[in-house]
Amino acid sequence: VGFVFGGAPLQPLVSALDEFQARLPPTGYAIGEWSIADAAAVPILARLQLALKYGLGTFKPEAVKEALDVFESPKYARLHQYIKDNLERPSGVKVWNEVCLEIDTSCMLLAHQYR
Numbered sequence: 001v002g003f004v005f006g007g008a009p010l011q012p013l014v015s016a017l018d019e020f021q022a023r024l025p026p027t028g029y030a031i032g033e034w035s036i037a038d039a040a041a042v043p044i045l046a047r048l049q050l051a052l053k054y055g056l057g058t059f060k061p062e063a064v065k066e067a068l069d070v071f072e073s074p075k076y077a078r079l080h081q082y083i084k085d086n087l088e089r090p091s092g093v094k095v096w097n098e099v100c101l102e103i104d105t106s107c108m109l110l111a112h113q114y115r
Helices: 002-006 010-021 036-054 061-071 072-085 092-095 098-113
Strands: none
Touching: 002 010, 002 036, 010 061, 010 072, 036 061, 036 072, 072 092
16 A cells, blocks of 8 residues: 555545445445455555554555544444454454554564654
8 A cells, every 4th residue: 555655645546445335235245245355455454444543554644644534434334334344254353353463563663663
């Protein structure tokens, strides 16, 4: 994601999220039943969510605040439900433990401070 690591402006990311959400059906997965499309998209979206939540990237603090406010807005309710539905699948539960990720992220941030 160019915004997170490349210093790109926020608007292209917002446009991509708008387009992705617009293509989702009202409920369920990307094409109705769970598919490889979901397996490809969700890791990117979940990691984007994590990066914005914890400020992991090369962006300025004010930029991540703005991006997080946009990403967490009600405008993206369907996108959030899509991510949640995928992460609650058995395979999602097995590989995406946000509590452990939060601890790992905190440790990474703490280690980064002392370099």
